[in-house]
Structure formats: structure tokens, C-alpha cells
Amino acid sequence: MKLIQVFLFTLFTLLLFNFADAQTAGGKISGSVLDDAKKPLDGATVILFVAKDSAVVSTLLANHDGSFVFQNLTDNTYLIKVTYIGYKNYRSDNVIMSQQKPVNLPAFILQLAGKALNEVAVTAQKSYIQQKIDRTVVNVGALISNTGANALEVLEKTPGVQVDADGNITFKGKSGVLVMIDDKPTYLSAANLATYLKSLPSSALDQIELMDNPPAKYDAAGNAGVINFKTKKNAVRGFNAVVSADYAQGHYGHNDESINLNYRIDKVNLFANVAYNEQRTFRRLEIDRNYFDANGDPTSSLKDISYFRPTEHNTNIKAGMDFYVSPKTTWGIVYTGDISNANDNSPVYSLLYDKNGGLDSTINTQNTSKSKFNSNGINLNYTHKFDSAGRALTFDLDYIHDASGSNQLFVNNTFLPNGSLTNSQTISDDLPASINIYSAKTDYSHPFKGKAKLEAGIKSSYVNTDNAANYFNVIDNVSTIDYNNTNRFLYKENINAAYVNFNKNFGRFSLQTGLRVENTNGNGHQLGNAEKADSSFVNHYTDLFPTAYFSYNLDTAGHNVLVLSYGRRIGRPNYASLNPFTFFVDEFTYFSGNPFLKPQFTDNYKLAYSYRSLFTVALAYNYTTNVQGETIHNSGSIFISTTGNIGMQKTWDLSVNTNFQPTKWWTVNLYAEVYNNTYQGAFYTGYLNQSQYTFSTNGNNQFTLSKTWSAELSGFYNTGGTYGQFVSIPTGMLNAAIQKKILNNKGSIKLNMRDVFHTFSPSGTITNIVGATATYHNFVDTQVATLAFTYSFGKSTNTPPKRETGGADSEQGRAH
The missing domain is CATH 2.60.40.10 (Immunoglobulins)
Structure with missing residues (x-):
């Protein structure tokens, strides 16, 4: 069947090629x-x-x-x-x-409009949104309210993107998005990715690329597509620098400092980005559970109130060198590092009630933890341009080592309604993890006469992970191993890939089509312990991933453009999701891995119309099999969260984006979408069949008050929707900011107020649980005022752009 689909796809492309070629008289x-x-x-x-x-x-x-x-x-x-x-x-x-x-x-x-000065000055303001044939580009610096924010906060204001209270990212109603930094994967689990993006300041970001149907050059991973953060890059001779610092006050205070350095002399270009932040955040989570017998009569209920107050110290470093051997050949090396340490004191108060609503008992859990995460990566890259027409060869070698660990102490005390202590339990754990990633890839680009270009490349990656879970029961300060939950999990994976991509313009008609093949080989081994036997599994599969984009200009000026696209994607399980360990949250809530997870596959179809990049409307349809998502099942009164294959997901999405200027001093960008998610498949409680429409809107207003003063008003709203078992309720926020340029426009002071009315409160219900119902409500520390200062200096003569990309395109997004 797959071979037939590829044959028909190729035949259709050739027919279009011949038809369009005949139209170019x-x-x-x-x-x-x-x-x-x-x-x-x-x-x-x-x-x-x-x-x-x-x-x-x-x-x-x-x-x-x-x-x-x-x-x-x-x-x-x-x-x-x-x-x-x-x-x-x-x-x-x-x-x-x-x-x-x-x-x-x-x-x-x-030539640049500004004449060469001894210092860097901004000559123009980029528009917030730019539309391209295969992606949407968001210019981070275009919004004043992004000042002092971290990358995750910037992302939640991005059109079509939603971020929940745990930092999980969905794009156009779908989870499983691949997040990349400078075309390189982050190699992180959802939890570690959220931590990393919170540590990455907006001052280090230039653009965000949104690709719901990426071309064949990109890894096929990412069911919902690719979100690519592009960090700032200088391309000027001499010494240049941008420094920034801010202080923010929410429930607690936090601060960010960063510096971006670039030095170019002769054939050598040196660059570095260093950022540090210290932050303490606050979150309160309330979960209400009601339990029923086989007849549907209530038996008991539970109210959990959890407080999260982590204090985090994060340092990010990116440094490298480019050596221009000749005008056509460049060698480069890039180092990336991330050091994060966190302490948290997260008490949980659990109130148990009988069937009549009377208080039965209270459990107080004191959860203290210390965690660390260190990541070090090195990239060696090479670029050779054979001629001025664009024929080029590149290769990348990458090595990344991540090491993380946490130590937790759980003290559970149970009290009767009269306050007397009936039970006390103490559990401690040590959870070390490490991952090594090796990747190599090469790409070749060959332009042809008639505005055509052929691209091809190969890639191979190897990943090995080592996760341990050491649990101990503590009685009278004496620790004994809990063999029921202690274990060690090893996982190795090799992915080999090759692609070919072709694009050509035929007057009003443009074609871009590609085919990628990926071969996956995985091996997991749970070592067991003195009381539990070991187990293992092996996965081997090879798949084809075609992509195609067909663009047609409705007029000779190219102002009105239609784009039809198709692509196939894969969502491989995160390494942590395959880990069969059990992790404790409190006495009634556990997390568990699933070594039997299957990859999910998505077919994406999209038709879009745009007018001069000022107005875009798009209709998309996505069909996914073996959908992966968080699932909740219960064992008595205990809720166990795990990643499972839910079944099938269908998504219809209608989106509109527009940019316009009501006056010379007022610029508006508006984005709105309506999408429907339908989930169907076998589930713990039988057959899951959920469907719901969601309306989401995002907008910003930029005001030029004078040559040195500007302001912004922005926000977003989401009516809530269905995501597997989870059904969310409406939420949103409003942001405001003002900016003053100082020091001959080399510096700026910005004041930003995020979530002015403190309305962002992700909440909802959890459905399809045997003998139980559940609701959740988050109170998040999002109402934050930030005061920031930025200063730029240096010389403004352009030089060739440096290479900051690497070859590991999807593995890091699945690490841990």
C-alpha cells in the first residue's frame, strides 16, 4: 500500500511538472x-x-x-x-x-540604509509575522512585551501555539511538536524541555519558525510539526556586543542577565551567547476526585491541594568559531552548555471524605527535592560553495552528553479529623540519568537553470540512555531498599535517514516536493533487581515520508497566492515514556512509563491563501494513527499517569492571520483559528470517542508614540478543548508594555506587565476513568511586572553569516 501511495504521489508530481512547464510561454x-x-x-x-x-x-x-x-x-x-x-x-x-x-x-x-558608524543602531522594525511557502516566521523582538520573558513565555503568545501549566506544548490543536534551537533538536523530555525554555531569555532569541508541514530536509519526527527557535547572530566585522538585564516581580522576584558577543578579524569569527537567570515561581494545583461503586453510587471523595515553589539557577552558554579558509570554504565549531540547579519544597494536603461528605482523614505530604541538569554539546561543521549559483556541500558532526539527577524525600503523615496521628511513612529516592547522542549528516544543494534546485542528504544518529530509580523506605532514620519500585533502564537507538528535495518555479506556479526514508532500530533493557526479573524489547521499522508544496500566483504581481501542501510525519515515543519505572508524586498519584508504546503517524493536508503576506487564511486536515498522549487510570484510589496509544485522532483547523496599520503610528496583528479534535480508540474504560470544537485567538497592537517612545497591548484567549482524556476550560491573558530608547538609540528601557488581570488559569476535567471522576484547577504565577535594560555597541560592516546549526535534528527532543 505504501509503495502504491509513493508511486501515485510521484506520478502526480510529474504530471504537474509537465503541465506547469507548458504554461511558461x-x-x-x-x-x-x-x-x-x-x-x-x-x-x-x-x-x-x-x-x-x-x-x-x-x-x-x-x-x-x-x-x-x-x-x-x-x-x-x-x-x-x-x-x-x-x-x-x-x-x-x-x-x-x-x-x-x-x-x-x-x-x-x-546596501544597508544606515551608514557605517562606530556603534550598532537599529535601522528598521521587522513585522511580527512573515509567511513563507513552508513556514510561518515570528520575529521575537517585534513585541515589546517579550522583553524580560523566557522562551516558553514567548512561545505561549505565538499564533497557533498553546502552553499548559506544566509547560507541555501543542501546535494547532496537536501535541507531539518537535522543538529545535538553531535547526538542532533539544534532546529533552517534555519536563526538561520546559525547564530549559524557561531558562532561555527572550533577549537571546531572534525568530521562531513554525512549520506544521516541514520539508523533507528536516527529520520526520514531530507529529504536530516543528517549532524552531533561531537565536540572535551578528554578522559584522570587529567587536560587537549586546548586554541586557532585567528584574521581574510576581509572586516572587527573579532576575535575568545575558550578553551576546561577536568578534570578526580577517578569516576568523568568534561568537558567544551567555545567559544567567535566577527565578522562584509559584503554582497551586487543586485536584478533586469522586469515587463510585459498580452501581454508580458515591463511595468516597478526595481533594488534593499541591503547592510548587521551585527556586532555580540556570546558566546557558553558546560559543563558537568560524574559520573562512577561502571565500568558498568555511569550517566551524560550536559549543553549547546548560547548567541548571533547583530546590523545591512542595507540600501536598489530601482531604479524604466518606460517601456522605464527612471528613474521614487528612494526609499531609512534605515533598522536598534537589535536582540538577547539565548538558554539554559540541558541533563541528563544514560548508563548501562550489560556485556563485548556489551549489554547496555541508556536513555536521554532533556529540551531546546530558546528565541529570534528583533526590527527593516524601514524608506522609495521616491524621484523623480530631487531629490525632494514625500513620507516618517516609520514602526517599535517588534518580540519576544520563544520555549520550552521536549524530552525523551531510547535505548537498544543486541549482539548475530555470530556477530549479535539487537537494539531497543523509544522516545517521546513535543514542544510548541510562536511567536508574533507587527508592528507599525510611524507618527510624534507617533506609532499606524498596525492591518493588527500584530498577534500572537502558535504551539504545539508531536512526538512519536519507532524503531528496526538488523545487522549481514555472512563472506563476511553484513546486517543492521531497521524499525522506528513515530506518529505526531500538533496544530497551530493564535490568531488574534482587526481587524482580529483568525484561527487554526490540523495535525495527522503516518508513517513507513524502512532502509536497504547490504554489500558484493568482495575479502577475504575485500579491494573491494559493498554496496546497501535503506531508507525512512520525512521532516516536520519548525515551522517558518507554522507561517502565514508577515515580511518586504523592500517596494517591504516580507516574509510570510504557515500554510497549508504538510510534504514531500523521498525514497532514493544507490549503492556504495569502495576500501580500498581509492576510492569510488556511484550512488544514490531519489524520493520526496510534496517537500518543497522557492517559490516567486508577488502581483503587490511586491515579496512575502514563503515556499510551489512545487510538486515532482527526483534526480540522481553519485559521486566519492578518497584519494591518489603522494609522501610521498603530500596527495590528491578529490571529484566530477554529479547530475540531476527534479521538477514537480502545481505552481502559472501553471505547473512547470524544470530539470538541475550540476557538483560539491571539493579537497584538504596537503603538509608535514618538521617535523614542513605543508601547504595546497584546493577549490571547482559548475556549478550551479536548485532548485525549483531558477536556480544558477557557483561559487567556492580557499583556501591556512600554519602551523608551536611550543613549542615542543604542540602549532601551522597557516595562512589561504580563497577565494584567491574572486570568491565565489552566483547568479542566479528566474523563474515562473507571469508577471515578476528576477535575483539576491551576493557579499559576503569571501576573509578572518586568523592568529591563538593553545596550548595544560595536561596528556595523556586514560579513558572511556564521554556521550555528548542527546535525542532530530530532533525538534530543525525546531524551530522558
Whole structure:
């Protein structure tokens, strides 16, 4: 069946190729737009005039590689004007077309609008949202309210993205998104990823790329697509730096400091980003459970009130060097490091009631923990450009080592309603974990005449993880091993992949199509202990992942564009989800892994219309099999959370995004979507069949008050929806910010108020639990005021951009 699908897909592509090629009659003028570092200026406006009377023939936007092409032209003498925000306008010499022969122009090189100064100055403000054929680009710095925020807080304001109280990320109603930093995976579990993104300041971020259907060049991992954080990069000669510091006050105070350094001399470019933050947050979680007998009559109830007050110290480092061996060859090395330490005192108060609502007993759990996470990664990269046309070869070698651990102490005391102590239990644990990741990949790009390009590459990765769970019962300060829960889990995985990607412009029609094959080999081994036998499992599977994008300009100027796309994705289980260990939260709540998890597969279909990147409307349909998600089942009064294969998920999504300026001083971006999630499949309680519509909106208003003053008002709202067993209720927030530029525009002071009315409170119900119902309610520390200072200095002569990407594209997103 898969071979038939691939055959039909290939045949359809070839037919479209031949059809479109037949539509390109008439003369043609083509070229490209680059900056003075020979970097493509994606989205530059290119205008074609008749030289005699300056009549406009056509207007279009440069493609992602800077290329443009005017089709169906008559013999004449033309002029071309190019504009791009922040750059001087470019006007060509006369372009003569004779006998409708194609004219291929040399690249147009645009110069920065600001003259070279001894210090860096901002020359233009980027728009918040930019639309491309295969992704949406969010410019982080365009929102003042992002000042002082961390990466996770920036993400929750991003169109189409939702972040819950635990830091879990969904994109367009789907979980399982692959999060990357500079085209490299984070190799982290959901919990560790949330911790890392909280430690990454917004001052280090440049853009966020949202790809619900990534091209074949990217790993097929990520059921919901890819979210790629692009960190800031300097491309200027000499020494340049940006320093920032902020203090924020919410329930508790916290502070962030960062510095971005770049030094270029001769053939060597050195760069570094260093960030440190200290934060203490607050969260209160209330869970209400009601228990019933086989006849549906109430038997008892439980109310859990948990307090989380972690204090965290985080340091992030990214440093590297590029060596320009020649104008065509560059070697680079990049080091990334993350050091995080946290202490938490999280008491849990459990109130047990009988069937009549009378208090039966109270359990107070004192949970204290110390945790650490250290990550070190090294990337070696190479780039060779064979010619100026764009033929290039790259390779990346990556090694990453993560080490984490936590020590917890649980003291459970049970009291009768009269306050007398009836039972006391003390449990301690030691949970060390380590992971080693090795990755190698190479990519080749070959442009052809007629604005076509072929890309191909191969990749191989190897991962081994080692997780231990050591539990002890403590009586009279004497610890004895709890063999029922103590164990060790080893997992090894190798993924081999190859891809080919082709794109071509045919006048108004553009095609990008690709095919990726991935071979997965996994081996898990639970070692057991003195009382429990060991166990193991092996997985081997190979799959094909086609992608296709078909774009058509409805007018000659390219203002109205239709895009049809298709892609297939895979969601492999996180390494932690395969770990069969049991982790304690309190006496009535456990987490457990599932070594029998299967990968999930998604087919994504999308039709989109856009007008000059000012207005976009899209209709998407996604079908997923073997959906992975958090599931809750009970063993008596104990709730056990584990990741399971729920069954099938269907998602319909209609989204609209628009940018406009009501006045010169007011810019608006609005995003809204309606989606429906349907889940069907065998479940603990029988057959799960849930479906619900969700409305979500996100907007921001930017106000230019003067040359040095600006302000912003932004927010989001979500009506709630269904996500497997979980049904959430409406929530949202409103943010406000103001900025003052100082020190000749080299510095700025910003004041930001997040969640002004403290309305963000993720809550809902948990369905399909045998003999029980449950609701949850979060009170989160999101009402935060931040005062921030930023200062930039250096020299402003452009140089070639440095390589900061690596080859490990999906493994880190599944670590631990």
C-alpha cells in the first residue's frame, strides 16, 4: 500500500511538472536579490517598469533564496526597482528583451540604509509575522512585551501555539511538536524541555519558525510539526556586543542577565551567547476526585491541594568559531552548555471524605527535592560553495552528553479529623540519568537553470540512555531498599535517514516536493533487581515520508497566492515514556512509563491563501494513527499517569492571520483559528470517542508614540478543548508594555506587565476513568511586572553569516 501511495504521489508530481512547464510561454527576466554579505533577502519587493514611460508591468516578492522571475513578457526595454526595509532602494540599468529570449541578470546587491558608524543602531522594525511557502516566521523582538520573558513565555503568545501549566506544548490543536534551537533538536523530555525554555531569555532569541508541514530536509519526527527557535547572530566585522538585564516581580522576584558577543578579524569569527537567570515561581494545583461503586453510587471523595515553589539557577552558554579558509570554504565549531540547579519544597494536603461528605482523614505530604541538569554539546561543521549559483556541500558532526539527577524525600503523615496521628511513612529516592547522542549528516544543494534546485542528504544518529530509580523506605532514620519500585533502564537507538528535495518555479506556479526514508532500530533493557526479573524489547521499522508544496500566483504581481501542501510525519515515543519505572508524586498519584508504546503517524493536508503576506487564511486536515498522549487510570484510589496509544485522532483547523496599520503610528496583528479534535480508540474504560470544537485567538497592537517612545497591548484567549482524556476550560491573558530608547538609540528601557488581570488559569476535567471522576484547577504565577535594560555597541560592516546549526535534528527532543 505504501509503495502504491509513493508511486501515485510521484506520478502526480510529474504530471504537474509537465503541465506547469507548458504554461511558461513568452519572454522571461530572472535574477536574485542579496545583501552585501551575499545573503538572500527573502521577501524583497521587486518592481518591473517599462523604461520609456515608467509604467509598472509587474510586482513580486523575492523567494526564500532571493530569486525572482518575471514571465510572459513582450520585447521592450525595462527597468527594475528593488526595495527592502532597512536597505537602500536599488534601481537597475536598462534591461533589453529581444525576440523574447530569456534574460538572466546578475545578482542585485542591496546596501544597508544606515551608514557605517562606530556603534550598532537599529535601522528598521521587522513585522511580527512573515509567511513563507513552508513556514510561518515570528520575529521575537517585534513585541515589546517579550522583553524580560523566557522562551516558553514567548512561545505561549505565538499564533497557533498553546502552553499548559506544566509547560507541555501543542501546535494547532496537536501535541507531539518537535522543538529545535538553531535547526538542532533539544534532546529533552517534555519536563526538561520546559525547564530549559524557561531558562532561555527572550533577549537571546531572534525568530521562531513554525512549520506544521516541514520539508523533507528536516527529520520526520514531530507529529504536530516543528517549532524552531533561531537565536540572535551578528554578522559584522570587529567587536560587537549586546548586554541586557532585567528584574521581574510576581509572586516572587527573579532576575535575568545575558550578553551576546561577536568578534570578526580577517578569516576568523568568534561568537558567544551567555545567559544567567535566577527565578522562584509559584503554582497551586487543586485536584478533586469522586469515587463510585459498580452501581454508580458515591463511595468516597478526595481533594488534593499541591503547592510548587521551585527556586532555580540556570546558566546557558553558546560559543563558537568560524574559520573562512577561502571565500568558498568555511569550517566551524560550536559549543553549547546548560547548567541548571533547583530546590523545591512542595507540600501536598489530601482531604479524604466518606460517601456522605464527612471528613474521614487528612494526609499531609512534605515533598522536598534537589535536582540538577547539565548538558554539554559540541558541533563541528563544514560548508563548501562550489560556485556563485548556489551549489554547496555541508556536513555536521554532533556529540551531546546530558546528565541529570534528583533526590527527593516524601514524608506522609495521616491524621484523623480530631487531629490525632494514625500513620507516618517516609520514602526517599535517588534518580540519576544520563544520555549520550552521536549524530552525523551531510547535505548537498544543486541549482539548475530555470530556477530549479535539487537537494539531497543523509544522516545517521546513535543514542544510548541510562536511567536508574533507587527508592528507599525510611524507618527510624534507617533506609532499606524498596525492591518493588527500584530498577534500572537502558535504551539504545539508531536512526538512519536519507532524503531528496526538488523545487522549481514555472512563472506563476511553484513546486517543492521531497521524499525522506528513515530506518529505526531500538533496544530497551530493564535490568531488574534482587526481587524482580529483568525484561527487554526490540523495535525495527522503516518508513517513507513524502512532502509536497504547490504554489500558484493568482495575479502577475504575485500579491494573491494559493498554496496546497501535503506531508507525512512520525512521532516516536520519548525515551522517558518507554522507561517502565514508577515515580511518586504523592500517596494517591504516580507516574509510570510504557515500554510497549508504538510510534504514531500523521498525514497532514493544507490549503492556504495569502495576500501580500498581509492576510492569510488556511484550512488544514490531519489524520493520526496510534496517537500518543497522557492517559490516567486508577488502581483503587490511586491515579496512575502514563503515556499510551489512545487510538486515532482527526483534526480540522481553519485559521486566519492578518497584519494591518489603522494609522501610521498603530500596527495590528491578529490571529484566530477554529479547530475540531476527534479521538477514537480502545481505552481502559472501553471505547473512547470524544470530539470538541475550540476557538483560539491571539493579537497584538504596537503603538509608535514618538521617535523614542513605543508601547504595546497584546493577549490571547482559548475556549478550551479536548485532548485525549483531558477536556480544558477557557483561559487567556492580557499583556501591556512600554519602551523608551536611550543613549542615542543604542540602549532601551522597557516595562512589561504580563497577565494584567491574572486570568491565565489552566483547568479542566479528566474523563474515562473507571469508577471515578476528576477535575483539576491551576493557579499559576503569571501576573509578572518586568523592568529591563538593553545596550548595544560595536561596528556595523556586514560579513558572511556564521554556521550555528548542527546535525542532530530530532533525538534530543525525546531524551530522558
